[in-house]
Amino acid sequence: MTVHDVKHAASDSARLEAVGGRLSRVDGPAKITGAARYAVEQQLEGLAHAVLVDSTIAAGKVVSIETQAAKAARGVIAVLTPDTIMKLSVASDWFGNPLAPQRTFCPLARDVTYCGQHIAVVIAETFEQAVSAAALVMADYDQAPALVELGDGTAGEIISIEGMTKEWGNAQAALAEAPVHLSAVYNTQRSAHAAIEPHGLIARWEGDRLTIWEPSQWLDGMARTYAEWFGIPFENVRLVSPYIGGGFGSKALALAHSAVAAAAAKMLGRPVKLMLTRSQNFTSYGGRATTRQTIDLGADKAGRIQSIIHRGVSEVSLEGMWVEAVGSITSIMYDTPNFSSRQDVVRLNTVLPNPKRAPGENPSAFGIECAIDELAHELGLDPLEIRLINYAEQDPHAKKAWSTRQLREAFAVGAEAFGWAKRSPAPRSMRAGHQLIGWGVAAGAYPVQRAHGEAVVKIMFDGSVEVESSSIDMGQGTYTILAQTAAETLGVPVSQVSVKLGDSHFARAGVTGGSRLAGIMTGAVHKAASQALDELIGLALSDPRLPFHGLQANTLAVKDGRIGSPRGDGPELSIAELMSMLGRDRIEAKGDTLPAGTTAEERYKNYTTIAMSIPHTEGDYSRHSWCAHFVEVKVDEDFGTVRVSRVVSALDSGRLYNPKLAESQWKGGIIMGIGEALLEEGIVDRRHGRTVNSNFADYMLPTNADIPDIQTISVGIPDPHSSALGGKGVGELGIVGVAPAIANAVFHATGKRVRDLPITLEKLI
Structure with missing residues (x-):
């Protein structure tokens, strides 16, 4: 190997380990070998x-x-x-x-x-x-007597959630005057979290x-x-x-x-x-609530939407409150001068529903993205074209600029990769033998949820680095991206960084949910590591025993675990040698992203409640991640069975801290969307209110055999308004819009519109 080859390999390794590199999960070997001990x-x-x-x-x-x-x-x-x-x-x-x-x-x-x-x-x-x-x-x-279904004539108390009402213009009048009307009801069923690890x-x-x-x-x-x-x-x-x-x-x-x-x-x-037993994992805590949406669209003959009226309802328990906010996507996806959205909940004899991946946004997208597909068919427009005709250049509800919105790019890149231009527009016009082929598209979004976090970074006597936080890793790669962040900031190899998570006695962190952990915690680790690095360099410059004494601060840098001149023309020491000469066993810094002057009470509230979460529309911008899904389905003409045969998704999550892990998260969401569209349904016995399929034999989940080739494409650009390092939410985004894309593809294949999930054989034959 030549010197050039060595330098090239070192450069590739540095890119891999830095933020934005495709480093494999650092906790992977422990999980594969069984060394990882769960709680x-x-x-x-x-x-x-x-x-x-x-x-x-x-x-x-x-x-x-x-x-x-x-x-x-x-x-x-x-x-x-x-x-x-x-x-x-x-x-x-x-x-x-x-x-x-x-x-x-x-x-x-x-x-x-x-x-x-x-x-x-x-x-x-x-x-x-x-x-x-x-x-x-x-x-x-x-x-x-038990109240068990939204459609029961004996359904329980109906509660209007006033804080979720959104109105502008005069939606009723505009709908009445619009040349083209569309009205439909869309239903999603109760679904379980179905995590492999029971509670x-x-x-x-x-x-x-x-x-x-x-x-x-x-x-x-x-x-x-x-x-x-x-x-x-x-x-x-x-x-x-x-x-x-x-x-x-x-x-x-x-x-x-x-x-x-x-x-x-x-x-x-x-x-x-x-x-909890597996069966109790279906009944001891709630999954995604059953929802029903009524959507009325009014448009002109060119396809421009004049009015959207949305009425949503979701189930809730007799005690407690959880709202599956099915109007959340409806109000931001498309530009319309007139809009009205209201949300109700109905109390039933059910366990209190829980947040499940993209709560609210996921079923909301099913309603509006199916409705706009129906409107396109009514007008004879391409489903992609009508979305571009009604593209919202700013947040229609907040009336603010998007922080970044690469959705137009997602449509273009996704369509090109999928081959959308070859789509035959008429339903039932594409086939392969007994298989009817359908192509569908749908868009999605997820708000950037922000809060504050803290982390401790320690530079140890032997040159290793420790990162501590009470944040967690449930498979999304927290160990890895925090190691990458610390390694890049401190100039050390990732192999020298150990990340300790999952202990409430470590530095504090808020809830891992709403796709906000990565943006918050990379910022906190970057700040803590920067403080530790500044202290290290300050000690190196100020100690008269060291060869760096008297130099200017900007003449020193750390690279590959060694401190010296960035130009390589002066003395150089490893961090371990430097720490030994300083007589220090560690340098420790705590960094947080809280505003200056935060009180102890506010700090406690920030980490133990969500009361201090920062709204995604705070300030001058509306912040969201975006996606466009292109789906191919094959429907057996004789039996009505549906298979998803191809998925191409283009997604805007801003800067990706680790593209390899982000793609895995996106694909996981897409797979859950396939399950939601075709398989998942919590079935309740109306007589007794019992969940009858509370097991992995009867509750249908997608397996490897159900999942086709999935191509994910990042179209995001760094978004400095959303996080310290420019990233936006990843984990929740992938599922949003998958179910309507599949439903729209099924219509294109069969000519039959299914508005009730899951799409099963009996709904097609």
Whole structure:
């Protein structure tokens, strides 16, 4: 190998390891070899095992619970019911507001509001003993009629969410005057998070100090909840979650089963492990809510939209509130002078829904992107052309400029890569033997959610670097991009950087959700690393024992772990040699992105609530990530079976901190979109309110055989208005718009419009 080859290889390695490089996940080997220890894999002395007993009705009261047989079973330590479990204090919600007027909270229910609600728990020496004894617990109920579906004539209380009403112009009058009208109803069904790793935890008390090992997307927020439940200082709670096997929004909050385990551990004076069964992972916490949207479009004959009227409704539980905001995309995608959108929720006997990947935006895109496709067909326009005709040059609702919006570029690049120009416009006009071929397009967006984070960076005596943060990695690559950020800022190889995450006693971080972690935490690590580097160089220049003494600050730099002149014409030392000469075992810096003058109370609120999140329309710009999906489907003409055969997606997530990981996240979202469009549906027995397909055999998810070639193309440019390093949200974006692109392709293939997801065989034949 020549000197030129060596320099070229070193240059390639530096590009790979820097921010923007395609470095493979640094935590990959640990996960592949099994060295990565997940939260509930801890082995603790004296560990007891808890198994929950759930209600078998959806509405009514628990009259009595027979526990004697269970208590007498081998290995059983205790059986707890609503009457015997300790009462907890009511915790505040994720905004920091009180959840309920009552003063106490019982995590085991006597008043049943959904099927699968926890009513008792058995704790035994082994898991098998707890499972066996739990089967002996018998409950007697006073059952009431259950409200289980949005379409029920007996549906529960309808609540209008006034804060989500959006109005401008005169939508009703403009619709009446428009030459072309379109009105349709679009439905999406209840869907589950279906993460490979089930929910569960280990709880251990040491005096008034509580340690929780639990998969968590928000360690500091969940630690706050535990502290409030048990009335102990926030600092007394430690939550540990080094790795997470999927969350998609479901692992951001401490839930009823969490409280049960922690309460049982306190009552028994020994650590308790509680794992939800696979079936309980469908009923113990909510998935994406069922939604229904009515969309009315008015347009002129050239295809320009004159009016959009949107009415949305989603399901919610009898207790608590979660709104699947189905109007969120509708108001920003297309330019219209007249707009009206309103959102309702309907209370049903269901578990409280949870955020699931792109909550609100995903079903919202299904409605508007199918509707505009229908409008294009009505007018004889190409579905891509009508989107460009109505392209919004600024945020139609906020009336602000986009920070960056590469959606026009996404349409152009995606169409070229897909071969859209070869599309035959008439439905049922493209085929291959018995296969009807359809091509569909849809767009999507996701707001840039911002907040503040902090990180600690340590330059160690041996030249290695440590990064610490209570942020987490649930597969999106946090370990890797933070290592890249620190390595680039400090001028050291990535191999010398170790990242420690998933401990609430580390530097604070907010919730990992809304595709905001990367933008926040790369900024925090960059700031901390910059401070550590400045201190290192300052010490090198100021210490008279060192060869750099008396030089100017800008004459020193660190490259490949060595400090010296950037021009290479002076003395040079490795960081380890420098630290040894300084007599230092470490240089430590904490960096955060909080505004100057932030109070201690504001700092606490920033990390433990979402009350200080920064609106995506704050200031002069409206900030969003954007995407355009081009999809090919093949529909068997005889059997009506649908297969997605090709996907090309062009996406604008700003600057990509690691394109390899970003592409993986995009593809993961697209795969979830395929599942949503063709397979996923939580089926509820109307008679009893029970979820009947609460398992991986009956709840249909896409497998490798269902997924075609997926091509993702980045069209983003750095967006300095959205994050410190120019990135925008990645993880949530990919799913938005996939389902309508598939539905539109199915229409093009068959001539039949399916407005109710999932698109199944019986809806086509």
